[in-house]
Amino acid sequence: MSTPESRIIPTDLGNEMSRSYLEYAMSVIVGRALPDARDGLKPVHRRILYAMNELGLTPDRPFRKCARVVGEVLGKYHPHGDTAVYDALVRMAQDFSMRERLINGHGNFGSVDNDPAAAMRYTECRLTALTSDSMLRDIDCETVNFGDNFDGSQQEPLVLPARIPQILLNGSSGIAVGMATNIPPHNLGEIIDGFVALIHNPEITDLELMQYIPGPDFPTGGQILGKATIREAYTTGRGSITMRGVAGIETIEHVGRPDKEAIIITELPYQTNKAALIEKIAELVNDKRLEGISDIRDESDRDGMRIVIELKRDSYPRVVLNNLYKQTPLQSNFGANMLALVNGEPQLLSLSQFLNVFLDFRIETITRRTQYELRKAEERDHLLQGLLIALDNLDGIIQLIRRAPDSAAAKQELIDNYGLSDQQADAILQMQLRRLTALEAQKIQQEHEELRTKISDLEDILARRERILEIAEFEAVEIKTKIATPRRTVIEHAEGEIDERDLIANEQAIILITEQGYIKRMPVSTFEAQSRATRGKAGTKMKEDDGVEHFLSCCDHDSVLFFSDRGVVYSVKAYQIPVSSRTARGMPVLQLLPIPMEEKITSMVSVTEFSSEEYLVMLTRNGYIKKTALAAFSHIRTNGLIAISLEEGDQLRWVRRAKVGDSIIIGTHQGMAIHFRTNHEQLRPTGR
Known part of the structure; x- marks a missing residue:
């Protein structure tokens, strides 16, 4: 009799934990x-x-x-x-x-x-x-x-x-121990087209497959920005795919009140919670981190999604929408990590590897199904051959059965006298009398001939790989024809693949800023030539205590640099400044640039090309001057860039473009002036 102590197995705790954790992980x-x-x-x-x-x-x-x-x-x-x-x-x-x-x-x-x-x-x-x-x-x-x-x-x-690559169709996500998978869903018709292309060209590459499978197709629709990240995911198995919801700008009519512009969201990125998105937008508005929104409501119903974001009258819809993309899940990333089990082992697979694994599996299943059908057909034909022997020797078999003392003896005599197998003898003994008619005999003969044809066809399938591939293609295309639906997710060109400037005419424009901080852009064509001694035309509508403070002429594709009194520079494309009529006040600079209320724009410079041979000359209120290469300002962050470091109490007041050899004249309130050249001997260039 064993004791409790004898059933205890001494073991090292570290080894046991390692082994147990490995078993759990696997x-x-x-x-x-x-x-x-x-x-x-x-x-x-x-x-x-x-x-x-x-x-x-x-x-x-x-x-x-x-x-x-x-x-x-x-x-x-x-x-x-x-x-x-x-x-x-x-x-x-x-x-x-x-x-x-x-x-x-x-x-x-x-x-x-x-x-x-x-x-x-x-x-x-x-x-x-x-x-x-x-x-x-x-x-x-x-x-x-x-x-x-x-x-x-x-x-x-x-x-x-x-019969279809389901892993690509609906994707998958999961977190294991030390690894995770996140495979995006795709369009059924497209993945079957890619599968068929692989059958016809086994050496097809991932990039060639993208002609048939251009990218993921999410069930919630939306947009994918750029093909570069899709290529990365398809070729390496990993990639971050940028998704964006579908939003448009509409005019909402209110009875008895002025019409309002509104952003209408009709599709969301995959796995985005609509209620959480609305809550996030409301939170940003309440925290003053998102400006220009007056109301938000969910008008979704059985006909589809519709989130209405009403805008304030002085807001710029495109700027608000861009902020929604930047600060909310309306634009998010899908981190593709295409990990799956192959022969019981986790492997990171490319697009072509997924389809090749499925093709090998499909060949195996069709082969096994054909072998099963062949075996069943041969078994059935074997019985029919026995019945045909019985019909050819009907009288003798009937006499044999009548003479036999029991069924076992009759079965044995059938086997011995006619060379039948056990299965054939059993089938003859179980055959109903009505099957002895001429019509039934004809049906048996016809079924036997059909089975011989079927057996020959099944044997041909097993002997020829191309027949198996034809079946795999036919069955996949059949499912595509019955069930495939159009693509829901639109693949857009990302910024940098097609420049936004290519879609905007490069026309001449006038940009002005008023003393109270309103900015607007007007086409030069607004002001046609006038004769001498005429009154001229109003360029903007202002309050009595307001006036034009900054004014420049540029082209819509130019970059406009805004310098603040704190020495910070901001960059905006000219076409991003809203166009206004001559009689409009424009929009507040605060809604265009991320500047605080107390900060003031003191200079405005337009730049067509950030050349290293041109410079910006900056002058502060306390008389400090600085020359910096224009190329140093070619990449300015959204929240601005420090152009000049200032002492306490000092302000950046004037900024002008200059080339080496230009003259600079600075005048004071006392009527004094100084003149010097912008060459490197008289004004040495410095970094930002």
Whole structure:
């Protein structure tokens, strides 16, 4: 009899923790967090779909309670919490989470506002046509391996016989131990086009595949900015893809009140919470970090999303929209990390590697299905051959059966006298009398001939790889024809790929700033030539105590440098300054530049090209002068750049452009003046 002490196994604590943690990590990686590259599913999703198929929840059958499905999965395949199973089921039924839903839900399955789904006892579900046709159709044809469930009482598939690259279609995300995956969803028609292209050209590259699969296609639509990050993700397996919601600017009419400009958001980036976005915008407005917004409301309904952001009358809609992109989740990044299990090991895959893994799997499943169908056809034909022998020797076989003392003796005599197998003899003994008619005999002969043709075709498929590839292509294109939908996400050129200036005419313009801080831009064509001795035209509308303080003429593509009394320089493209009429006051400089209320613009300079041969000459109130190369100001941050360091109480007052050899004359209030050259001997250049 053993004692408690004898059952204790001495072991090193460090080794035991290392071994146990390694087992836990491998269990999470292989059995929970990472999808299989072949069918694109994690174990919990695979078990849910297989259990629903076993329950007969096909698209043509009635809905069943989700609680019934969850119970089936927990009891037979997935011994974990019911919440985990139900959450996975709900996600596969959400059209804003999946590019093509795998489950058709009936009831409340949550919303893009992150509202939770109703309890599983209230909701119902069944498989979609896509899942039934492309994931489970060949499950009973010995196409995939099965393994024991957690207690050995049931068999479950280790992978589903997918006919399409589901891992690219709906993507996947998960956090394992020491690694994570985040694969974006794609358009069904595009990935099948890419799959077909791979079949026809096995050496196709990732960049060539992008002609068929230009980028992710998110279920919520939106925009993707730039193809460079998509190329990086597709070629290396990792990349940060910039997503942006779809927003437009409309005029909202109010009865009895002036019309207002409004930003209308109709699509959000993938996995963006609409309610959280609205809350974030309201928070920024309340904290005075987002200017120009007077009201925000959610007008979304069953017809689609519509977030209305009403603007103040003096705001510039494009500036507000750009701030929304910068400060809110209306523009966000999708960190692609395309990690999946290949032969049970996690691997980072490129686009072509994903499709190659799937193609190899597809060849295997078609081969195994064909072998299964060939075996079944040969078994059936073998029985038919026995029946044909019986029909050819009908009288003798009838007499043999009548003479036999029992069925076992009759079976043995059939085998001995006519060379039949056990299966053929059993089939003859079980044959009904009505099958002895001439019509039935003809049907048996016809079925035998059809089976011989089918067997020859199946053998040809197994002998020729090109036949298998043709079948893979045909079945994929068939699904595309039935289920594929147009692309929802628009891929836009990012800034730098197509310059925004290419879309704007480079016309001459006039920019002016008033003493009270209003700025506006007007085309030069606003002021046509006038005869002498005329009154002229008003250039702007001002209050009585206001006046024009700064004025310059430039082209719309020029950069305009604004220098403040604190010695900070800001840069804005001329076309980004709102165009106003001659009679308009313009917009406050505070809404165009990120400057505090107490800061004042003291100089304004337009620049067409930041040349190293030109300089900016700066003069402060206390008489300090500085010359800096114009090229030093070519890259100015949004929040400005320090152009000159000032002593306490000093201010930057004047800034002018100059070349080496130009003359500078500075005059004072006392009527004194000084003249010097801008060469390096008299005025040495310094850095910022």
